[in-house]
Amino acid sequence: MKIGILGYGTVGSGFIDVIDNNRDKRDIEICKILVSDKYKHKGKKYFDKITENIEDIFEENIDVLVEVMGGLNPTLDYIKRAINNNIHVVTANKDLLAEYGDELVKLANEKGVYIKFEASVGGGIPVLKPLIESLEGNNIESISAILNGTTNFILSKMYDENLPYNIALKQAQELGFAEANPEADVMGYDAARKLSILSTLAYNNRVYWKDLYLEGITSIDERDMEYAKKLDCKIKLVGQSSLKEDKVSAFVRPVLVENNSILAKVDNEFNAVIVNGDSVGEISFVGKGAGKLATGSAVYSDVIDIIDNRINCIDSFMKNKVEINKILENKCSALLRFSSFKKNEIIDIIKSCIVEYDVLNDKDELAIMVYANSEYEINNSLCLIKDRGYCKNINKLVKIS
Amino acid sequence: MKIGILGYGTVGSGFIDVIDNNRDKRDIEICKILVSDKYKHKGKKYFDKITENIEDIFEENIDVLVEVMGGLNPTLDYIKRAINNNIHVVTANKDLLAEYGDELVKLANEKGVYIKFEASVGGGIPVLKPLIESLEGNNIESISAILNGTTNFILSKMYDENLPYNIALKQAQELGFAEANPEADVMGYDAARKLSILSTLAYNNRVYWKDLYLEGITSIDERDMEYAKKLDCKIKLVGQSSLKEDKVSAFVRPVLVENNSILAKVDNEFNAVIVNGDSVGEISFVGKGAGKLATGSAVYSDVIDIIDNRINCIDSFMKNKVEINKILENKCSALLRFSSFKKNEIIDIIKSCIVEYDVLNDKDELAIMVYANSEYEINNSLCLIKDRGYCKNINKLVKIS
Numbered sequence: 021m022k023i024g025i026l027g028y029g030t031v032g033s034g035f036i037d038v039i040d041n042n043r044d045k046r047d048i049e050i051c052k053i054l055v056s057d058k059y060k061h062k063g064k065k066y067f068d069k070i071t072e073n074i075e076d077i078f079e080e081n082i083d084v085l086v087e088v089m090g091g092l093n094p095t096l097d098y099i100k101r102a103i104n105n106n107i108h109v110v111t112a113n114k115d116l117l118a119e120y121g122d123e124l125v126k127l128a129n130e131k132g133v134y135i136k137f138e139a140s141v142g143g144g145i146p147v148l149k150p151l152i153e154s155l156e157g158n159n160i161e162s163i164s165a166i167l168n169g170t171t172n173f174i175l176s177k178m179y180d181e182n183l184p185y186n187i188a189l190k191q192a193q194e195l196g197f198a199e200a201n202p203e204a205d206v207m208g209y210d211a212a213r214k215l216s217i218l219s220t221l222a223y224n225n226r227v228y229w230k231d232l233y234l235e236g237i238t239s240i241d242e243r244d245m246e247y248a249k250k251l252d253c254k255i256k257l258v259g260q261s262s263l264k265e266d267k268v269s270a271f272v273r274p275v276l277v278e279n280n281s282i283l284a285k286v287d288n289e290f291n292a293v294i295v296n297g298d299s300v301g302e303i304s305f306v307g308k309g310a311g312k313l314a315t316g317s318a319v320y321s322d323v324i325d326i327i328d329n330r331i332n333c334i335d336s337f338m339k340n341k342v343e344i345n346k347i348l349e350n351k352c353s354a355l356l357r358f359s360s361f362k363k364n365e366i367i368d369i370i371k372s373c374i375v376e377y378d379v380l381n382d383k384d385e386l387a388i389m390v391y392a393n394s395e396y397e398i399n400n401s402l403c404l405i406k407d408r409g410y411c412k413n414i415n416k417l418v419k420i421s
Numbered sequence: 422m423k424i425g426i427l428g429y430g431t432v433g434s435g436f437i438d439v440i441d442n443n444r445d446k447r448d449i450e451i452c453k454i455l456v457s458d459k460y461k462h463k464g465k466k467y468f469d470k471i472t473e474n475i476e477d478i479f480e481e482n483i484d485v486l487v488e489v490m491g492g493l494n495p496t497l498d499y500i501k502r503a504i505n506n507n508i509h510v511v512t513a514n515k516d517l518l519a520e521y522g523d524e525l526v527k528l529a530n531e532k533g534v535y536i537k538f539e540a541s542v543g544g545g546i547p548v549l550k551p552l553i554e555s556l557e558g559n560n561i562e563s564i565s566a567i568l569n570g571t572t573n574f575i576l577s578k579m580y581d582e583n584l585p586y587n588i589a590l591k592q593a594q595e596l597g598f599a600e601a602n603p604e605a606d607v608m609g610y611d612a613a614r615k616l617s618i619l620s621t622l623a624y625n626n627r628v629y630w631k632d633l634y635l636e637g638i639t640s641i642d643e644r645d646m647e648y649a650k651k652l653d654c655k656i657k658l659v660g661q662s663s664l665k666e667d668k669v670s671a672f673v674r675p676v677l678v679e680n681n682s683i684l685a686k687v688d689n690e691f692n693a694v695i696v697n698g699d700s701v702g703e704i705s706f707v708g709k710g711a712g713k714l715a716t717g718s719a720v721y722s723d724v725i726d727i728i729d730n731r732i733n734c735i736d737s738f739m740k741n742k743v744e745i746n747k748i749l750e751n752k753c754s755a756l757l758r759f760s761s762f763k764k765n766e767i768i769d770i771i772k773s774c775i776v777e778y779d780v781l782n783d784k785d786e787l788a789i790m791v792y793a794n795s796e797y798e799i800n801n802s803l804c805l806i807k808d809r810g811y812c813k814n815i816n817k818l819v820k821i822s
Contacts, residue, residue: 301712
């Protein structure tokens with residue numbers, strides 16, 4: 021089996037290490053490795069295979085192109101070129117799949133080659149393959165997941181060490197868990213892309229990431245963490261989606277989760293995917309969502325599947341994009357925080373819209389836990405409060421069960 | 422695809438339901454269903470396919486034999502006959518695999534047919550396939566698992582409702598979670614068989630279930646649960662194995678697990694398998710370990726793999742049985758309980774053998790938490806205490822981290 025690799029960063033190095041660790045069992049020949057600046061990689065193994073010229077990759081007679089360089093361009097062109105040349109593709113690139121998954125899967129199906137992307141969601145955790153293959157006999161009803169290690173690390177730090185967001189972010193950056201520009205992580209884009217891939221596969225409907233309800237973690241502060249502790253909860257950036265009567269609901273947002281739940285046990289750089297199937301019930305997959313060798317292991321497993329000819333057929337990416345419901349339509353509860361508030365007026369409105377509530381704090385700010393029949397009820401009350409100018413700022417943090 | 426089914430009990434019915442729920446996607450023809458007493462199944466669907474005669478199964482031109490009847494005999498003969506007739510086999514029978522896995526896998530390999538058994542471990546949780554296929558690039562270093570739903574249900578009841586063992590067992594029996602003869606569950610045999618299958622696949626060594634260290638839950642009492650709560654722990658029947666320097670260690674025994682761990686979150690009929698791989702780190706799989714549709718879903722996924730020709734090659738069952746270390750050789754702690762005790766004498770011995778200890782109770786019984794360099798240290802002290810007659814009974818409950 022001859023492979024070409026695009027990219028020699030963290031994941032590429034991990035993948036190559038996994039190949040070498042398994043040389044006694046599997047003979048995978050690394051033909052060429054494409055990088056943008058060859059001399060940045062001096063001293064690395066397989067240096068003689070490194071090239072800066074994409075033509076060198078395609079001149080080799082490779083069976084599989086492994087794409088671990090990231091980004092949308094020129095990655096998309098390279099992958100399309102590979103498929104058009106009847107070369108199988110393994111990619112870890114969730115950005116690319118979330119954006120162009122339909123085009124790529126369609127092209128691969130037309131050309132009769134395979135495109136596999138286990139590492140794109142949940143890093144090292146086997147989740148796409150179990151979802152597609154092992155749970156095929158199920159209608160998947162819902163997914164709840166922690167899909168971004170960077171934000172989970174930041175939120176864990178904030179919770180465990182009472183750190184403000186900025187300091188926790190800085191620590192994550194220093195430890196290599198967050199990038200210099202953390203936008204894709206902290207704004208929830210990365211998690212939304214992964215949730216869209218999972219949901220597309222789970223519901224056999226094309227779920228486009230930009231259509232989800234999306235909220236990042238940048239406005240979470242130390243007071244939120246204090247209230248969470250009081251409520252015996254943690255705060256997690258959760259991606260959740262469901263299929264009910266042919267309607268897909270999906271969001272990525274910071275939420276309160278009970279300490280007693282599996283999601284609350286998933287801290288730091290760990291990820292979790294909890295899938296609900298109509299036959300199997302609730303299945304949880306937990307593990308490292310990133311990391312050199314962990315992600316390398318997932319990429320490797322895709323290559324092995326191609327070698328062993330173990331293939332599943334995916335056509336959900338080729339479906340039309342579905343409309344996505346962005347609001348919690350069932351019973352839900354939320355922590356509401358108001359600054360510069362008029363207590364009695366706010367509580368009167370809440371009483372009129374929402375059946376149950378608990379005041380957690382009415383000193384320096386007003387913090388109320390509300391228990392509503394749907395998120396609409398909560399939003400209606402907040403609209404009224406805002407319109408009438410009963411407070412300056414409002415923060416809302418939903419609790420999921 | 423034509424299949425014959427052996428058995429029409431809980432799992433058989435669940436499997437058939439899953440087939441019918443997926444008729445729009447997959448056309449699986451149920452040719453014959455073997456039962457021991459046809460008229461017990463009157464009113465069930467596919468009644469016209471039911472037979473009491475195994476010859477009727479083999480007279481059909483089936484592609485796959487699905488064995489969900491359980492037991493060792495005549496099941497073993499039927500499966501061997503199928504393989505010899507070039508029929509693929511899917512089985513949920515952990516007893517059979519733990520005992521005759523070597524013979525069956527060898528025969529299947531010789532005949533070029535597939536034997537698949539996802540449902541034999543962890544019920545509906547996809548675990549064998551992810552372990553073999555998705556984690557192929559890893560050396561598996563250890564496994565920790567809750568593999569028996571019956572005992573987990575009993576221990577959860579005892580912990581949550583302060584029930585004695587016998588009452589919790591009776592409730593489990595009334596709810597259908599435990600059999601009239603609960604021996605295989607409560608003595609740990611069932612968990613040991615499952616752990617041996619997992620460990621055989623994980624370490625590429627034949628790990629035989631009777632060679633594990635094995636201890637059931639029958640001696641766990643309400644006081645154990647009280648101490649566990651004091652220690653911020655739960656008590657779980659855990660199967661644990663590891664491979665270190667070519668040596669396999671393995672046990673199934675009740676242990677203390679910290680409330681803060683994933684295993685402690687796995688209650689009632691749920692199962693969990695936590696795998697440690699050298700590339701991927703710690704991966705946890707959690708879900709229902711039994712149940713009609715959940716197990717049916719796992720059996721179904723094996724049949725689909727055969728239809729789609731997605732096969733993995735297993736030869737670890739054919740290896741020679743390895744010797745198994747049965748004792749914890751690393752740092753470990755344990756709860757020791759002594760009845761009719763001589764306190765000072767016992768503590769003197771513990772002081773001389775073990776560095777650290779905490780006395781939890783010295784009133785009606787002596788309960789001590791000890792922190793040792795290995796289980797040998799603990800056992801040595803207990804031998805001395807016993808030999809010198811410093812107490813009547815000793816209970817030891819190890820804590821794992």
